[in-house]
Amino acid sequence: MVNRSDVHYFGAGPAPLPTPVLERAAQALLNYKDKGLGLCEISHRSPDANEILADAKQALTALLDIPDDYEILFLQSGGSGEFSATVYNLVSIWVEKKRAKIAQEVGDDKDELLKRLKMVVDEELKLDYLVTGSWSLKASQEAARLVGAQHVNVAADARKANDGKFGKIAPESDWSLTPRASGGPAFVYFCDNETVDGVEFPAFPASLEGDDAPLVCADMSSNFISRKVDVRKYAVIFGGAQKNIGNTGIAIVILRKSLLPPVSNSCSPDLLRALNLPVGPIVLDYPTIAKNNSLYNTLPIFDVWIAGQVMSGLVSAYGAKKIGGQEAISNEKAKMIYDTLEKYSDVYRVVPDKTVRSRMNICFRVHGGDAEKEKAFLSGAEKKGLLGLKGHRSVGGIRASNYNAVSIEGAKALVAYLEDYAKAA
Known part of the structure; x- marks a missing residue:
């Protein structure tokens, strides 16, 4: 059995959600606020629903x-x-x-x-x-x-x-x-x-x-x-x-x-x-x-409740820094991955120009876009528990989506794989 902690998901959407939010959601689906009803069963015009919207x-x-x-x-x-x-x-x-x-x-x-x-x-x-x-x-x-x-x-x-x-x-x-x-x-x-x-x-x-x-x-x-x-x-x-x-x-x-x-x-x-x-x-x-x-x-x-839980979690985590706290983490993860890709430029090619590279969706090719080698790269990543790295069907290649729920540990695990793959190539 594969546990949630065994994988790091880099899919572009639907994307990963914070595990604590999902754990609370599991309970809320069964019995919200000890009312005997699940969150999907309450009226959207109820006081509880209005409270969720307000929060x-x-x-x-x-x-x-x-x-x-x-x-x-x-x-x-x-x-x-x-x-x-x-x-x-x-x-x-x-x-x-x-x-x-x-x-x-x-x-x-x-x-x-x-x-x-x-x-x-x-x-x-x-x-x-x-x-x-x-x-x-x-x-x-x-x-x-x-x-x-x-x-x-x-x-x-x-x-x-x-x-x-x-x-x-x-x-x-x-x-x-x-x-x-x-x-x-x-x-x-x-x-x-x-x-x-x-x-x-x-x-x-x-x-x-x-x-x-x-x-x-x-x-x-x-x-x-x-x-x-x-x-x-x-x-x-x-x-x-x-x-x-x-x-x-x-x-x-x-x-x-x-x-x-x-x-x-x-x-x-x-x-x-x-x-x-x-x-x-x-x-x-x-x-x-x-x-x-x-x-x-x-x-x-x-x-809406899920969204509110995610956003409230960031409010609690970063306090006075507000979204600036998450921005610093996002930038750190993106820099870590881009630096590794550039370090092995003979193996990896970042697709967008450096001036407009997304911090959220890191798109690159392996061995110039060789289809078989990219397939092998993705297969090796999955064996390491690194999932969702396949690029969009319209452009192909590799895409690591660096959303907020991707942890620092997840980014480091991807970097380690990039390093290992490049050295073995």
Whole structure:
């Protein structure tokens, strides 16, 4: 029998969870708070469920210093669902602002208002996407599917700077962002960490700073709660929970309250249809979810509880350091692994450029990508209890996902195997 302590799991998601959390979860599934009911059996509208939501929000707020003027939502869409949700919500807000401005000029003339609004949408609606890997590419494709490719501006395509492959981020001077002088985009979208391709933004893009900066939406699915984040720089942050935060089942959204009523309103569904723009499902409507404390429909409370337990554990572990404590550990583990890969550069080749290497998803090839030798490398790793190292099916190779639940001991075990394999090669 293989014990949990015998293996170290480096899978990219679903990812490992802290063992103490799983032990408490096992009990909670059977009998939560000695109520005779399991956590998956309680009502999502019960006082216990509301307490779980509040605790999870409090822990995330403490870790990331989330300001009071931001809202935290829990949804069931996963990260991919948020590709759509961000478009539905932020485009609707953009259209409503344009409608209100035109209405001031044309008054009650509905035909003229619609005519001018159609012209504005056709000529001015742009969504800027920084395509730096597989997930931001999919997000841009979803946006094009929803609103039309003519409204999607791929402001940066990392493949153009890297011989048709992902692995670099072009200098900001090469980005073709929609000019702010012409009204700017409805939002700028980027994926902070690309799970498949091992690329991570080293810092917030300087070109998106400033008082007149456009709305910024960032997918942080795979580097959530792994480093400090200045939340105020973002309009929307989202991520699936199944990497660093919890198990598969929920997505977490952090957004400015100024994007919600009564400060900001969405365009009416009828007007969106008249403009040939999509009307989103209500379960992805941020105002609806916020108004109902994430409980508009049946929320998987067990998944929220797991996320809250993970985040509360980090709050307790790092105290005043907050997420900075976890960031130091993440950096230490990543440096340890990258240094070893570079030490044996005749055997290993790190895929992404050094300037954008992900701390979370360490992608490399063995013996130049020789299929049989990589297969043997993975087989040898499994015998050592090092699991989940196979690269994504779309790119192949090796990928060691260095999420929070991967211990220092796990990273050291991987380093020891890298050393042994290289010396024997």
